[in-house]
Amino acid sequence: MSTEGFFVQAVVYLAAAVVAVPLAKRAGLGSVLGYLLAGAVIGPSVLGLVGEEGQDVMHFAEFGVVMMLFVIGLELEPALLWRLRAPILGLGGLQVVGSTLLLFGGAVALGLPWQAALAVGMTLSLSSTAIVLQTLNEKGLLKSSGGQSSFSVLLFQDIAVIPMLALLPLLATGHGAAEGAGHGAATTWIAGLPGWARTLAVLAAVSAVVIGGRYLLRPIFRVLGKVRMREVFTAAALLLVIAIALLMTRVGLSPALGTFLAGVVLANSEYRHELEADIEPFKGLLLGLFFISVGASIDFALIGAQPGSVVGLTLGIVAAKFAVLLALGRLFKLGTGQSLLFAFALPQLGEFAFVLFSFANQEGVLEPGITSPLMAAVALSMALTPLLLVFNERVLQPRFGTREAEFREPDTIEEHNPVLIAGFGGFGSTVGRLLKAKGVGTTVLDSDPDRVELLRRLGLKVYYGDASRHDLLETAGAAHARLIVLALGLPERTLELVHTVRKHFPNLTILARAFDWQDAHDLQEAGVDHVYRQSLDTSLRMGADALRLLGFRAYHAERATQTFLRHDEESLRELTASRKGERSAYLSDARRRIEDLERILLADMAEADLDRDAGWDPESLREEFRKL
Amino acid sequence: MARVLILFAHPALEKSRVHRRLVSAVPRRADVTFHDLYEAYPRMDVDVSREQRLLINHDTVVLQFPFYWYSTPPILKQWQDLVLEHGWAYGSEGTALRGKTMVCALSTGGRTEAYVPEGYIHLTVRQLLAPLEQTARLCGMRFLPPWVVYGTHRLDDAGIQRAAERYAVLLEGLVDDRIAAEAPNLENLADLNQTVASWVEGGMA
Numbered sequence: 054m055s056t057e058g059f060f061v062q063a064v065v066y067l068a069a070a071v072v073a074v075p076l077a078k079r080a081g082l083g084s085v086l087g088y089l090l091a092g093a094v095i096g097p098s099v100l101g102l103v104g105e106e107g108q109d110v111m112h113f114a115e116f117g118v119v120m121m122l123f124v125i126g127l128e129l130e131p132a133l134l135w136r137l138r139a140p141i142l143g144l145g146g147l148q149v150v151g152s153t154l155l156l157f158g159g160a161v162a163l164g165l166p167w168q169a170a171l172a173v174g175m176t177l178s179l180s181s182t183a184i185v186l187q188t189l190n191e192k193g194l195l196k197s198s199g200g201q202s203s204f205s206v207l208l209f210q211d212i213a214v215i216p217m218l219a220l221l222p223l224l225a226t227g228h229g230a231a232e233g234a235g236h237g238a239a240t241t242w243i244a245g246l247p248g249w250a251r252t253l254a255v256l257a258a259v260s261a262v263v264i265g266g267r268y269l270l271r272p273i274f275r276v277l278g279k280v281r282m283r284e285v286f287t288a289a290a291l292l293l294v295i296a297i298a299l300l301m302t303r304v305g306l307s308p309a310l311g312t313f314l315a316g317v318v319l320a321n322s323e324y325r326h327e328l329e330a331d332i333e334p335f336k337g338l339l340l341g342l343f344f345i346s347v348g349a350s351i352d353f354a355l356i357g358a359q360p361g362s363v364v365g366l367t368l369g370i371v372a373a374k375f376a377v378l379l380a381l382g383r384l385f386k387l388g389t390g391q392s393l394l395f396a397f398a399l400p401q402l403g404e405f406a407f408v409l410f411s412f413a414n415q416e417g418v419l420e421p422g423i424t425s426p427l428m429a430a431v432a433l434s435m436a437l438t439p440l441l442l443v444f445n446e447r448v449l450q451p452r453f454g455t456r457e458a459e460f461r462e463p464d465t466i467e468e469h470n471p472v473l474i475a476g477f478g479g480f481g482s483t484v485g486r487l488l489k490a491k492g493v494g495t496t497v498l499d500s501d502p503d504r505v506e507l508l509r510r511l512g513l514k515v516y517y518g519d520a521s522r523h524d525l526l527e528t529a530g531a532a533h534a535r536l537i538v539l540a541l542g543l544p545e546r547t548l549e550l551v552h553t554v555r556k557h558f559p560n561l562t563i564l565a566r567a568f569d570w571q572d573a574h575d576l577q578e579a580g581v582d583h584v585y586r587q588s589l590d591t592s593l594r595m596g597a598d599a600l601r602l603l604g605f606r607a608y609h610a611e612r613a614t615q616t617f618l619r620h621d622e623e624s625l626r627e628l629t630a631s632r633k634g635e636r637s638a639y640l641s642d643a644r645r646r647i648e649d650l651e652r653i654l655l656a657d658m659a660e661a662d663l664d665r666d667a668g669w670d671p672e673s674l675r676e677e678f679r680k681l
Numbered sequence: 682m683a684r685v686l687i688l689f690a691h692p693a694l695e696k697s698r699v700h701r702r703l704v705s706a707v708p709r710r711a712d713v714t715f716h717d718l719y720e721a722y723p724r725m726d727v728d729v730s731r732e733q734r735l736l737i738n739h740d741t742v743v744l745q746f747p748f749y750w751y752s753t754p755p756i757l758k759q760w761q762d763l764v765l766e767h768g769w770a771y772g773s774e775g776t777a778l779r780g781k782t783m784v785c786a787l788s789t790g791g792r793t794e795a796y797v798p799e800g801y802i803h804l805t806v807r808q809l810l811a812p813l814e815q816t817a818r819l820c821g822m823r824f825l826p827p828w829v830v831y832g833t834h835r836l837d838d839a840g841i842q843r844a845a846e847r848y849a850v851l852l853e854g855l856v857d858d859r860i861a862a863e864a865p866n867l868e869n870l871a872d873l874n875q876t877v878a879s880w881v882e883g884g885m886a
Contacts (some may be wrong), residue, residue: 606693607719607723608692609717670696671833674834
């Protein structure tokens with residue numbers, strides 16, 4: 054493709070996304086449906102802006118699924134994954150086996166030979182990880198028990214693809230073109246190896262991901278973090294995901310499964326939020342691209358030619374899978390509302406169907422005459438999913454409304470601490486220690502890799518990252534926290550962060566560390582109510598001790614200090630008020646500081662008497678008694 | 682012999698005329714401990730275990746303070762609230778203070794004639810100290826009538842000096858446990874002033 058051609062393509066895809074997604078979201082349909090519709094519109098059947106290369110784009114964009122599973126892995130600590138083992142194996146296994154058998158029976162009834170029917174049944178039992186997780190996540194349903202069950206099933210399906218790929222060639226009835234297989238098996242390093250060596254290679258690759266992720270990546274990220282260049286870290290994150298995907302493909306495993314594993318291994322690490330924030334935009338764009346290309350691949354001509362068969366096929370398959378899912382939901386005691394969510398989330402056909410069908414074609418298991426209406430059914434069923442979920446949400450859930458009660462589950466994927474602390478130097482760590490001593494959960498963000506490493510070794514929850522990035526704040530749970538403590542070492546960065554927080558997370562109350570009058574004033578002007586000049590309390594304590602050493606009573610010095618503190622804060626507020634609008638460029642910072650000091654000293658002189666405790670002063674009373 | 686602990690509470694000693702002199706009259710001896718609460722805890726952050734250790738190591742507790750609004754300065758209330766814990770000072774297992782003695786030594790602006798039913802305050806100082814008396818009772822302590830410096834607003838230098846001397850006599854008397862001999866007469870006494878005065882005369886005699 055020429056450079057210009059590439060740009061034309063990019064403009065078409067991006068414009069479609071930019072126009073369609075906001076419209077779909079405004080209509081309450083979710084972004085996935087927006088992308089799919091955009092794809093359908095620009096596809097060959099309607100406007101024809103993208104043609105056959107749409108298939109290549111789809112294969113490329115499938116990488117978005119790989120990235121999504123990496124991000125999901127990052128949010129899933131190994132302990133939580135272990136707790137999900139029962140739903141993954143039980144629910145996932147039964148779903149795949151049950152759907153395969155039912156659809157196999159249907160295919161046999163439609164007259165397919167049993168080998169082809171089994172291939173079709175297995176392939177159609179899979180669901181679309183991309184569509185389901187994106188939609189559920191957008192609706193905030195991923196942490197409900199129905200959402201968790203859906204996630205478990207999808208995870209099992211990712212694993213189940215591997216034996217399926219191995220099984221398909223065995224189902225070949227003999228007349229296929231086994232050469233030049235594009236996806237899957239033929240590009241692996243191990244295709245020619247005996248069975249035990251393949252197993253060994255797979256085990257070696259998986260251990261490489263686990264051990265490397267555990268012991269190698271953290272020191273590497275630490276070194277990269279010290280470079281303090283955001284793009285280097287982003288490049289490293291991308292490199293990691295792509296390299297693991299490649300390794301997994303080469304040993305014949307699902308790349309999504311490999312990156313998911315890497316994500317889980319890194320879920321406990323301090324770089325988790327940073328990695329998540331780095332991969333997130335790529336993941337989002339690629340997934341969008343994937344949905345657009347699915348939309349574009351819907352063959353309206355084929356559907357138009359035999360509308361009854363394609364639509365009927367789609368509805369039949371979806372209904373069969375829906376029935377299996379609903380039965381499983383009941384079997385696993387999900388409750389009506391969550392069973393419905395589970396059943397409406399997963400009945401579509403998955404993106405793996407594209408891969409498996411083309412593989413089955415090459416292996417000669419299935420004929421194109423069978424696969425092309427099925428491919429159309431795959432795309433159609435994907436487009437149906439967001440609609441089904443909207444139907445479930447708007448019509449069914451209100452009637453079987455068990456949502457609220459079931460939503461409060463202890464198994465949350467993200468940690469949601471009430472307090473975020475940005476900057477964990479001497480200042481922030483004191484705040485953090487006090488809160489921890491009172492049992493308040495804090496999520497800490499710090500951009501000094503050495504300190505992060507040290508603090509984590511001491512067992513503290515500290516994450517590496519530049520807190521002024523709003524995406525990083527998002528992944529650290531800023532949307533759910535109540536307070537954010539800004540204890541950064543630089544006033545400019547603090548002010549920048551204040552603007553970010555006030556813009557994106559108005560729910561957060563800001564407590565900001567300030568350095569002197571000037572930036573305390575700047576912070577107040579930026580709308581921060583809780584400003585703490587870092588040396589104020591310490592210098593006042595020192596002043597109080599000086600008074601004590603001179604012979605003042607301790608309580609007297611304490612009262613005087615408190616009075617002075619109040620007076621000082623008042624002066625700062627007055628200064629802020631008097632400053633409004635007066636921000637002339639020629640007034641240098643140094644000039645300003647001197648002027649400020651002058652104003653403060655004048656204010657002190659006007660109100661020098663710190664001895665306001667007249668209640669303890671009986672002089673006027675004594676006067677009256679003398680007159681009696 | 683009794684070990685005496687003085688819990689002194691004055692929020693503004695720098696303005697005081699009376700208590701400054703009373704404090705300097707406190708006998709300097711090993712069995713009298715002077716403990717300045719506002720100086721020790723200017724932020725009202727009373728150290729409970731330290732205070733309890735002090736109480737255990739003494740037999741008689743003297744609360745010395747100026748009478749503000751017919752009550753103690755706030756740090757003494759803070760001290761009671763935090764130090765006199767259930768299970769330590771009271772309750773079925775709270776026996777740490779049982780058998781010890783509590784006595785208040787305070788100054789009032791109003792004269793002695795005011796603190797009588799016919800006076801403009803209507804109640805005696807001892808009646809006004811009822812919450813402390815009940816506190817002592819609950820802790821199993823013997824509560825003595827208060828020793829009071831009345832009429833401080835009109836007290837002249839000689840008067841303050843005389844009060845300071847009597848305070849020293851009171852404290853010596855508490856150390857020597859002379860109070861035990863007076864026990865039958867203490868129950869209905871409004872204050873200890875007469876008793877201390879009789880000790881002064883007795884000592885002179």
